[in-house]
Amino acid sequence: MTQNIYFDESGFTGNNLLHPDQKYFAYGSVATDDAEAAEFVAGLIEKYGIQGGELKGSKLVKFNKGRKAIDEIFTHFEGRIKVSLAEKKYALACKFFEYIFEPCISEINSTFYGIGFHKYIANIMYCEFMARGAGAEEIFQEFENIMRNRDTENLEAIFSSSSNTGNSPILKSIREFAQHRFEDIRDELMSLKDENTGKWILDLTGSALFTLLANWGKEYDQITAFCDNSKPLQQSHELFNLMVNRSDHITSSAFGEEHPLTFNLSEPLVFSDSRISHGIQLADAVAAAMVYSITATDNEHAMKWKALIPTIAHYGSIFPDLDMLNLKDLSAQRNAVVLLELHERAKNGIDLIDGMPEYIRLVSQKLLTHPMYA
Template sequence: MECFSIDESGYTGFDLLNPDQRLQGATAVALGNDEAARLIREHFPKLQAPELKYRSLARRSSYRQPLLELQHAVLSQHKCVTYICDKRFLLLLMFLDYAAEPFYYERDLDFYKDGQNYALASLLYAVGPTLLGRAAFEGLLSAFQRAVKDKTPEALRALVTAARTLDWRKLPEALGPLALASPECLSAIATPGVSTDAAMVVLQSLITRMEVMAEGPYRVDHDQSKNLLTYHNLLQRYIDHQDEVEFKQTQITGIRFPLKLSSVTQIDSKISPAVQVADVMIGAAIDAANGLEGWRSPLLEPQAVMSLYADDQLIHLMPSIDFTEQKQFRQVGQAAKMIDYFVKHFGAKLS
């Protein structure tokens, strides 16, 4: 059975505002451990470390060209996909999911039509700090993720207060429901299981692409981490779900049940060369994206890394204020129907 090995980077739990970890992502690669070990020996014949780690290798100038060559070999010869998201943008999408959309849903308005939630989140990302005041806007986002985590009356009241503190009437479509203490929105935020933890979003995004790449049933090996363990039962429910249904998310993405995915297993990366290669892939991609955004000095030349990827090998969730392009990209989507289905059958949203 085909196996995809996955590793993640940038995980910060429920806190998506961590200034030192602006991006989160993961790479899935269909690469057997024997082939992965061969590639490691070929490109790093003198390596003495017990396992391949991107950041440790990239700090040494003599390893930078071999790192690029390893990535080229993987991307040109094997099935591979990398997902990267801007965590602040994802938090804004979650904010609209729970602090705005339930208000519109109760009034029979499709908040997700043509991807307008993405457009509104992008607008908030671009102008929120300037239009609403940086400190007040940061306070709102911090209060939101705290309320989602704690789910206490005190945290919910603090969130409403934070919304009322800033000039919410400048963007009432996004901020009005919360400033008016919409009971639908407060109830959604307080729902058990609702979380700002991005791990499941990242993994689900990879699944949509692996489902296309896999010719038949496949399994996933994932580096040991608490975040995957948290979602193991939900993933197993996805795997076990046998209803035949398909949803289109964008012009190029969608999901169909039953999944081809048959199992997800945690594995120690020290004994899995394939997971180690996935570590290099996602480490280099996030390093390059940070460099392109000017958030951190990259260890490898960003354009050299990104030029290795074909269009269908890289998924990114980033804000865009090209609203016309975004509408065209998402107007075929069935977001509202898909969310209703996932909430009904799994008690969770698929982002």
């Protein structure tokens, strides 16, 4: 049986992940059908006197009656809601690893993902930025500008604007690593020159939708996906087209956990106007509620919805994990040593991946008997 699932977002800022007023992004989804959604939405509009004839999550969360209406959505559709959440600054830090480090180590990237090196770098960059470490803000801004414009000029001097006597040793190492490996970074950016591929490269919509669909695919044999009109999705829908009438179930454990990589769509993504799609209105309200839950902690509804996050909002969600930086942990010590090794190799023109798996194993064994910090 084919299941209709409706999707919408809250906090969309496209490629601008440093937007000062929109710090979080949520992509909500609700499994229902047209008839149930229409009847339920009409009932909420009448019961709570909602103006405009439709549910708009950004407006509902501002008023107590609107928040009560959203409460009813969570109750009625319990077990049929999934959300992907992201803190945008940390998401940008993850993109930093993906486009600055990944191109340089792509031949054995599974080795680095296997030890959590990608999370180590992302969390280091995030901490530097949030602590307003000297040069960190400049690196983030320059990186976002490079990615938004796919600028391949002057990459040999990448992040020079961040050079500061107050730079932390780690930030200095990361900047110099990028400068020494600028050709790898340039090749990656050149591959993104295609308008459809690169225009929305930092946007979180596509990855959130894919992750949600992959997880819904574990519950339903086939899905019809209804999405609000979205330029990023409309320009990058080819990946989703590959999932039409796809019945195989492929998973990956590349990131330390088993994740589904495929799902079965009945047809290409269906784009619809939220004004006429009641299911999309429900997804919009759910997404807005999740953003509200982590930005308005002094409200009873916010606290109630925040408690739902571990159950409904962990699908591909992107939030910092500062435990990755705890140097009492051997894995953090190992990643710190690996970063130093990569920096040293880049500085001296030594192959980054030759013998690296063996080096990582050696470091792991050494730290077991001689940890850097007791």
